[in-house]
Amino acid sequence: MLKIAFSPIYKHPLPEGHRFPMEKYELLPGQLLHEGIVNESNFFEPKPIDEKWILNTHTQEYWNKLKNLTLTKSEIRATGFPLSSDLVHREIAILNGSVQAAAFALEYGIAMNIAGGTHHAFADRGEGFCLLNDIAVTANYLLDNHLVKKVLVIDLDVHQGNGTASIFAGNPHVFTFSMHGERNYPMRKEVSDLDFALPDGTEDRDYLRILEDQLEVILKDFTPDFIIYQCGVDVLESDKLGRLAMTIEGVNKRDAVVLSLAKSLQAPIMCCMGGGYSAKVSKIVDAHTQVYRLAQELYF
Template identity: 40%
Template sequence: MYALYSDHYVIDLPPHHTFPIQKYRLIREQLVAEGTLSPEELLEPTLVAPQDVRLVHTADYWERLISGTLNPSAVRRMGLPWSEALVRRTRASVQGTLTAARIAIRERIAVNLAGGTHHAFPDRGEGYCVLNDVAIAIRCLQRDAWMQRMAILDCDVHQGNGSAAIFAAEPDVFTFSIHGANNYPLNKVPGSLDIPLPDGTGDDAYLAALEQAVPKILTEFRPGLVFYIAGADPHEGDRLGRLRLTHQGLRRRDEFVLRACRDAGIPVAVTLGGGYGQDIRDTVEAHCGTIRAARAVFDSSPSSHP
């Protein structure tokens, strides 16, 4: 099973910034140390091409982003201070999701050890999301005739408002989000199917809601590819989550979604989504659990080279 990772994923942020940027390095180190991924299965993405970005994002936003001329309110809304390193990081992460999707189409499963930036809109970034990686990947696959009909299964605790807005009028893309009803974003954009959950929702109630929705999406919509935004932030120890899933509950979630896709014969590109644990070790463990589940569900045998 291949996973995309770049050292560009980790950049310097101000001290005590809410976004745990070091988690990406820690996830990669843990997965290799425990043998879930071999060093040979880690592929380094290039930087996404501007013409690919502009399939989703406006030319004005892209030019302001790469030139560092976003106005202060746009930077505040994005939630991350602008730097050339941020632009490189973002472009690498987007390409990681696109490359993972292309590999998944051939090999059934692939992972980007970042991504899931579902709050980015065509003309702006929001909520630590600069560019919408999954949306760009979908548009690239459609343009290049790799795949037309795709679904986003978004289990990040925050509703995927940017993705829902981008694909609101596109019948070949299904956007599903299961999220905290009272959490960010305040103004949610309806997707194809949304399941808002009350604060404090635990393992059993969460899984019951998920099990009602996912099989129906796969059998009725019949996507050719699923983008799974896993999200570590439903965990009970997450500072921004407000739900109460345990590590076991997150593992059950991952295994259920991935098995449902596998059994339906639908390939999956996995992205990590958010995670803001009071203890970063909880966030890293939750994300690593997603990758372990992907490996276990699809195939533990060595991958053939893409």
């Protein structure tokens, strides 16, 4: 069964006019149900996990400041979010969703989180709409519980996974791969195990060719037994922040490449949704919906 993490707290409201599109977290589950891709039994609400798993990735100082709402004004500004206890609870729920989805992936081969992909969060700070790095916490949870030995992070959001790259720098058990816009946020990139920076205007054909080539390079030296897939849809031509030129069909082919790879390797995969900032939220939802449809077609 395809298990999907979702909690009402994912829809935590932001001040009117804020550019981060929270609507997709409410609309996406409804779209999946409407199309008959899943039913209510596919969804699970994340349960709390011990904060030691947060501290296994994030520093004690940062975690204390976050949960006590004592970040400085500049630290709050870097996250892009107005800080509140509701926001922190939302970020914890999202993180728990990814960890628990990964556990379901071990059982079923694949699992999803309606949110997640908070790859800009560093061990000691938040950035770019990311306060806690669910990708990193999930990978460390799997490794430290001896559930897996090697994790491949495939980050195909249009923005580099700088926080994830920093956290796992020099870690031989986690391979970080980020394929992102060359001229996009963050302006100062970190160094992943493999980075590929795409020029503005990259279209489907070149994107898919490069992706397949880079995955082939990775597998020459690193064979994962678990994959975390950050499948942001801000690579779409319609995206306000993306600068690339992919079609929704191209995004579907991209997701098929990654999911098919995971299945061929018999490596469980946890998918988190990442970014998407098209003017019409329906485009974001339609693009995200595809990966759930693919999961059902390929695995169940």
